[in-house]
Amino acid sequence: MRLLLYSSQFPTPQDPNGGIFTAQLGEAMARQAEVSVVCPIPWCPDTAWARRSQACRWYAGVPRSTQYGALPVYYPKYVQLPRISGPLQPMFQALGSFGLLRRLQQQGKIDAINAHWIYPDGVAATWMARRLGIPVMLTALGSDINVYTHYPWRRRQILWALQQANGVSAVSQALVTAIERLGVDPGKLRLIRNGVNTSVFSRADEATIRSLRRQLGLRDERKYLVFVGRLHPVKGLVHLLEALSLLHSRGNLNFDTILVGDGELRPELERTVAARDLVEQVRFTGEVAHPRVREWLQAGDAFCLPSLMEGMPNVVLEAQACGLPVVASRVGGLPEMVGPQAGILVEPAKPADLAEALERLFSKAWDREEIARAAGLQSWEAVASQYLAAVEGMSGHAGRG
C-alpha cells in the first residue's frame, strides 16, 4: 500500500521542531510501507514588505519539496487570508494541494490518505480524496475536536468530513468519546495512542544524571520541576507561576522550575517572574531541539503540565519514559496517562490546588521504574503498524445509520 500522510504540522527546514511527532510517525510508517508526506504551507509574497513578518519569512523560505529521512515531503502553498479565511481555510488548502495530489496519484504514489488534524487538514483531505476516488482516514489530535467544533461553520465541515471519511482515528479515549458524541459510527472509529522514541527517552543511570545536571548548571542538592512546551496561554503557565508564588510567600518553595521552550507568552511570563520575586527559582531555557529535550527530562525531578486543554500530550509520555512523576491538569487524555502511581492530577486554572499538589509531589518518594512501566509506552514502529492496519481495514465496515 502507498500511503499519503497529509498534515500541515510537519517539520520544515525553517522550523525543524514543528510537527515533530507527525514526522516520527511518518518515518516509522515509511519503514513498513511506501509513504509520502504533503504538508500545505500558507503562501506568502516574497517581497521586502512581507518579509517584515517572521511568519512570512519562514513560509516564503519553505522549498517545494524535500527529503526528510526516507520520506519524500511536498510543501504545496495555499492562500491564507489573515482574519478573513478562518472557516474557509480547508477550501483554500484543498485548492492549493489538489493539483499536487492528482499528479502524485497519476504517478501511482497514492492509494490512500491519512490526514492529521481533522480541521482544517482533514476536511481538505476528505474533499480531495473523494474527488480522487481514494479512501481517507482522519486522525484527531485534540483541539480539532475540542475547540473547533464550537464554531458553527467549522463544526459543520468537521461533521461532514467525519461522516464522509472511510476511517477516523483518535489519540485518546477521551477524544474517541467526544467523536462518538458527534454521531460518528463507532465501527469506523479507532483509538491509536501516540508513541515515544524509547531509544532516546529512557531512564538514565545516576552517573549520567549527575553529569547532565552539571552540564545544564543544575545544583546537586536542589530539586527541579520541568515544563516542556510552547509558552502559549493554553499551557496554563500563568497558573503555575501563581502557584509557585503562593508557595514562595509561605516560604515552602523548596524546588526550582525550568520552562523548556519558547513562545509568544515569554515576555509576559518573564515580567510575572520578576514581579513575584521568582527570578532565582524559575529558569527559561528558550527553544531546545527535540532530541535535547531528553537532557532536561533526565536531569529533572518532576514534570508539570498545567494546561487548560490537551489531547494526548506526547511530552508527558516522554517525561514518563524518563521516569518523572507528573503534576498535570485533569483535561483531555491526561486522566488516561497519569495514574495514582505516576503523579497527581488537579483541576485546571486553580493555582491553590496546583501549589498543594506540587508540595505533595515533592514530599513523596516516587518509584521511577514503576512510572515508566505504568505508562504503557509503545514505540513509533508499533504505532505506525496500527495506523497502517487501520488504513488497510477501513474500506469495509458495518455501517451504522
Add this chain to the structure above:
Amino acid sequence: MSRVRKRILFVNYCMAMGGIENMIVDFVRHVPRDEFEPQVAVFESGGSLEQVLEAEGVPVHRLHKREGIDLGLVLRLRQLIRGQGIDVIHSHNYSAWLYACLAARATGNVIHVHTEHSEVDRSWRRYLAERWLSRFTTFVVAVSRHVHAAMIQDIGIDPRRVRLVYNGVDVSRFSPGAGRRAGARQGLGLSPDQVAIGIVARLARIKNHDALLRAFAPLCQEPGNRARLVVVGDGPERAALEQLAHGLGITNGVTFLGERHDIPELLNAFDIYALTSLNEGMNLTLLEAMSTGLPVVATAVGGNVEIVEEGVTGCLVPSGDIGALTERLRYLVNSAAVRTPMGQEARARVLRLFDQQAMMRDYLALYRGVGKGTT
C-alpha cells in the same frame, strides 16, 4: 423452489444464565423471522436458558462435547450444518469458534460470524490458533476497542475481517420510570431523602466490592449521612464482604440483597451506580444502569473507560485509589443537581451507542454478508 428464509445457527458452549447467553436469547428474539430462521447449538446441555429458547419454538441442538479435544464434535456439527442447510453461523468465544470453524470448512457458502467477548487469554498457542481460525471466518467481531486492538495487534488478525460492534441493551426494558422507582424504593426501605448507591455484580474477587465498602465507610460514618449502599448479587466473597462491612462498622448503611431477578426495578430504586471491578470487558449491567438514567462511579479499567464519559455521564476513578472513590461518591451523594443531568447524559449515551437495536442492525448486516471479501 429454493428456501426464502436463511437458516442461522448460534453456537455457544452452553446456555446457562450469563451475559453472553442472555445476549443469544436476545439475538434469537430479534432476528427478523421473515428473513432468518434461528437455531442454537450447545456443546454442553442442561443450561436453564435452553427451555426459554425451546419455549420460543427455536430448535436447540445438544452436541454433548467430550472432555478434551473432541473430533467427533466437528463431524456432528458439520452434519448438523449440512443436514439443516445452515446459511449463517454465529459463534461466541474461543471453543465455539474452533469447532464451528472446523465444521464449517468445506460446507460450501456459509457465512461465519464470530464474536469475541473478552480480552483474549494471552498464550501464544491461542494466538496462533485464533489467527489461523480467523482466515476461515467471514467476520470477527470485537465488542470493545480494547478487544479490537488486541485482535489486530496482538493476535494479528487481518484488519479487513475485524469489526467493532458495541454490545447493546434493551433501552425500553431498562428505562427510568417514576412509578417503578417509588415501589422499588419502598421495597428496599429507602426514604425519599436517602441516596442509594447500588452495585449489581457477582460477589467475586475480580469485582472488588472490597474497595467499594472501604470507600463507602467514611461517608457512612459522617454525621447526617444520607447515603446507603445496596449490594445486589451473590458469590464466593459474600461471607468475607459481610464480615468486612461489620469490621468497618457500616452494617447499618449497607444492604446485601443476594441474587435478584428484578434488576430493572432495582436500578430504578438507586440514585448512583457503582462498579469497582479490577478488570472488565463490556459490562452489560453498567450499560443497563446508564440506560436507567443513573450516574455512574466506575474504575477506569477495561471497557469501562469506553462506556463512561468522565465528568459527563459519571466518574472514572483509578482502580485501587480508595480516596478518589470516596471523594467521587461524596460528590455525587451531596449534589442531586449534578446527578440528574449526569443520569440524563448517561441514558443519552446508551441510546446513541449501546442500543440493542443498533447492535442488531450491525449484526444483521454481517449475517447478510455486507462488506464480505472487501479489500
